Amino acid sequence: METFNELTEQKTEDGKFSEENTTLKTDVEATEPGSGSGPVIETSETGYENPEIKDIPNDNEDIELGYSFTNTGEINVPPLLIDQILGQEQAVEIVKKAARQRRHVMMIGTPGTGKSLLAKAMAELLPKEELEDIMVYPNAEDSNNPRIRRVPAGKGREIVAAHRAEAQKKAQSKTMILMFLIVGVVIYTILTGQSILIAIFVCLLLLTFGRQFIGRDEALIPKLLVSNYNKQQAPYVDSTAAHAGALLGDVRHDPFQSGGLETPAHDRVEAGDIHKSHKGVLFMDEINILSIESQQSLLTALQEKEYAITGQSERSSGALVKTEPVPCDFIMVAAGNIDALEKMHPALRSRIKGYGYEVYMRESMPDTPENRDKFIRFVAQEVMRDGNIPQFDEDAVKEIIREAMRRSGRKGQLTLKLRDLGGLVRVAGDLARADNAPFTTAEHVLRAKKISRSIEQQLADRYLENKTDYESFFKEGGEIGRVNGLAVIGSDSGIVLPILSEVTPSMSGAQGNIIATGQLKTIAREAVKNVSAVIKKVTGKDIEAIDIHIQFVGTYEGVEGDSASISIATAVLSAYEKIPVDQTIAMTGSLSVRGDVLPVGGVTYKIEAAAQAGIKKVIIPKANESDVMIEDSYKDIIEIIPVSNITEVVEYALVDSPKKQEFLKKLETMLKNDKN
Numbered sequence: 242m243e244t245f246n247e248l249t250e251q252k253t254e255d256g257k258f259s260e261e262n263t264t265l266k267t268d269v270e271a272t273e274p275g276s277g278s279g280p281v282i283e284t285s286e287t288g289y290e291n292p293e294i295k296d297i298p299n300d301n302e303d304i305e306l307g308y309s310f311t312n313t314g315e316i317n318v319p320p321l322l323i324d325q326i327l328g329q330e331q332a333v334e335i336v337k338k339a340a341r342q343r344r345h346v347m348m349i350g351t352p353g354t355g356k357s358l359l360a361k362a363m364a365e366l367l368p369k370e371e372l373e374d375i376m377v378y379p380n381a382e383d384s385n386n387p388r389i390r391r392v393p394a395g396k397g398r399e400i401v402a403a404h405r406a407e408a409q410k411k412a413q414s415k416t417m418i419l420m421f422l423i424v425g426v427v428i429y430t431i432l433t434g435q436s437i438l439i440a441i442f443v444c445l446l447l448l449t450f451g452r453q454f455i456g457r458d459e460a461l462i463p464k465l466l467v468s469n470y471n472k473q474q475a476p477y478v479d480s481t482a483a484h485a486g487a488l489l490g491d492v493r494h495d496p497f498q499s500g501g502l503e504t505p506a507h508d509r510v511e512a513g514d515i516h517k518s519h520k521g522v523l524f525m526d527e528i529n530i531l532s533i534e535s536q537q538s539l540l541t542a543l544q545e546k547e548y549a550i551t552g553q554s555e556r557s558s559g560a561l562v563k564t565e566p567v568p569c570d571f572i573m574v575a576a577g578n579i580d581a582l583e584k585m586h587p588a589l590r591s592r593i594k595g596y597g598y599e600v601y602m603r604e605s606m607p608d609t610p611e612n613r614d615k616f617i618r619f620v621a622q623e624v625m626r627d628g629n630i631p632q633f634d635e636d637a638v639k640e641i642i643r644e645a646m647r648r649s650g651r652k653g654q655l656t657l658k659l660r661d662l663g664g665l666v667r668v669a670g671d672l673a674r675a676d677n678a679p680f681t682t683a684e685h686v687l688r689a690k691k692i693s694r695s696i697e698q699q700l701a702d703r704y705l706e707n708k709t710d711y712e713s714f715f716k717e718g719g720e721i722g723r724v725n726g727l728a729v730i731g732s733d734s735g736i737v738l739p740i741l742s743e744v745t746p747s748m749s750g751a752q753g754n755i756i757a758t759g760q761l762k763t764i765a766r767e768a769v770k771n772v773s774a775v776i777k778k779v780t781g782k783d784i785e786a787i788d789i790h791i792q793f794v795g796t797y798e799g800v801e802g803d804s805a806s807i808s809i810a811t812a813v814l815s816a817y818e819k820i821p822v823d824q825t826i827a828m829t830g831s832l833s834v835r836g837d838v839l840p841v842g843g844v845t846y847k848i849e850a851a852a853q854a855g856i857k858k859v860i861i862p863k864a865n866e867s868d869v870m871i872e873d874s875y876k877d878i879i880e881i882i883p884v885s886n887i888t889e890v891v892e893y894a895l896v897d898s899p900k901k902q903e904f905l906k907k908l909e910t911m912l913k914n915d916k917n
């Protein structure tokens with residue numbers, strides 16, 4: 242009986258990079274989050290470039306557009322933000338509906354797909370006629386309970402100005418009276434020959450008490466808590482990562498709490514974002530990072546549509562003060578990625594769900610002529626928003642569309658991770674400006690792509706440099722048990738990931754083990770287990786007698802995903818059968834327990850990484866064939882071999898020999914029997 246143990250994984254916890262960005266992903270997941278090549282670090286020096294591919298011109302096939310134009314200055318950018326949004330039709334419809342009916346909205350999806358843009362657009366759709374100013378007045382009966390009044394928008398300023406003028410007038414007449422009294426005292430002293438010292442004492446008394454008497458009117462001036470003076474649209478307040486005070490309002494501490502030096506309580510009250518967004522939109526990204534107490538208070542504010550302001554710090558004198566309830570009738574737009582749902586206060590989620598809509602943002606849209614034309618408008622919008630970069634000519638826009646195709650990771654799609662693409666537009670525009678060019682051209686976009694490399698891409702470059710320096714992977718010859726696997730770092734860069742395998746006599750003698758090293762994470766560990774099913778079938782009976790060692794070379798950051806499974810299987814089969822693997826080949830692909838090669842993510846970036854590393858051929862899953870959108874500069878230097886099962890992988894990857902032919906026959910028969 243086959244008695245393979247559970248996978249034994251040896252890992253070192255040291256030297257782990259941040260999981261999110263630097264884990265080597267080898268599976269479909271890897272194509273997801275789109276940090277793209279935004280303008281993170283602008284340096285042309287950092288990129289490692291294979292000299293072979295450096296100067297190959299980009300002669301991509303032409304991209305057809307619905308209409309032609311000279312430059313994006315000719316394109317009409319719609320005045321309303323809602324009409325500027327690309328590809329998120331469902332979200333746009335929901336936002337329009339929610340604005341009409343004053344409903345809350347929850348948007349879940351990848352960063353940079355337009356969530357905050359939609360929230361801003363919603364504020365533009367709300368009626369500005371309903372806007373109000375909120376004022377806080379002193380309370381003569383209880384100074385620690387300031388009064389709240391709402392007045393039509395713009396009136397607040399007038400009221401404060403009128404109170405101030407009145408207080409100044411009163412203060413002036415009181416000052417006059419005081420001056421008269423002092424002058425009277427001086428004259429009286431001179432006329433009656435009284436002691437000068439007594440006169441000075443009396444004057445000082447008058448000044449001290451008089452000051453308090455005069456200042457009292459100032460202390461009664463109301464404070465404008467929320468002003469909507471001259472606002473052209475309903476407020477939009479981004480409250481992402483706000484602390485309790487900034488979100489819910491606060492009362493400042495008063496270091497002088499007596500002696501006539503104190504600041505009146507109402508003057509120390511500060512509005513929170515929930516109050517500033519009254520009659521408008523409160524946007525909160527990553528709502529799950531808000532503390533549970535603040536989420537609870539937010540829920541109360543949503544339910545009551547008013548929320549009293551009190552000092553947030555218990556030790557401050559502000560904690561004694563609590564205003565009357567302050568209006569906060571806002572529409573909440575909550576956003577986040579899918580984890581936000583799990584970590585969100587269930588009652589808050591239920592409130593938004595019960596009184597609003599939920600929408601999942603799209604990450605790409607079909608590559609149709611209409612959608613391409615929308616990208617022309619997108620570039621025009623970004624240029625307009627930036628305000629400092631030259632307009633794009635038609636070829637430059639086509640280059641941006643080409644990049645949108647590539648970044649979608651799937652044939653026939655255009656990415657909607659538009660913040661990153663907007664970054665590319667700006668870097669290209671900056672280059673054109675630096676050149677004093679009248680327009681941004683395709684050449685500027687291509688240069689921008691080279692210099693605006695994401696941190697992950699730069700990391701991949703360094704990785705390649707180091708690996709090349711230390712000759713950690715081979716590009717030619719045949720090696721037993723050694724395969725050039727491929728992985729993705731972040732979401733937009735690939736690396737060559739060498740995988741080694743050794744087959745040794747079993748330590749226990751009675752039981753075989755699979756020992757995998759290289760800090761494998763859950764999915765990668767499971768992939769190794771699945772591969773073991775195929776290995777067991779192919780290698781046959783005496784499996785109890787061997788241990789199989791698999792090493793992911795130089796992966797101190799950890800490995801995740803299952804797209805290395807065909808590489809693992811090939812390495813192990815090569816080690817077991819003692820047939821060398823062709824090192825001019827790299828490979829990526831997931832393997833089913835029945836030996837089929839399944840699709841994976843990030844094929845384009847992986848192929849480009851292999852080409853950059855000087856590898857000549859890449860095996861990819863047949864199902865991914867149409868997702869390949871490598872730059873033209875790589876097309877002539879790398880051969881792509883699509884495969885659909887492990888037999889084909891072995892056929893291409895192992896170095897030709899009679900032993901290989903024999904093994905292939907065995908493999909084919911086994912898989913055939915398996916399927917029948």
Ligand SMILES: Nc1ncnc2c1ncn2[C@@H]1O[C@H](COP(=O)(O)OP(=O)(O)OP(=O)(O)O)[C@@H](O)[C@H]1O
Pocket residue numbers: 325326327328329351352353354355356357358359526576619623657658659660661663
């Ligand atoms: N669907 C879209 N249509 C047009 N422009 C977009 C779209 N999505 C993103 N953009 C551009 O990207 C910028 C950033 O997008 P936005 O801030 O709305 O993303 P987000 O989804 O809120 O991201 P995050 O969750 O990181 O805040 C926008 O100001 C806009 O220029």
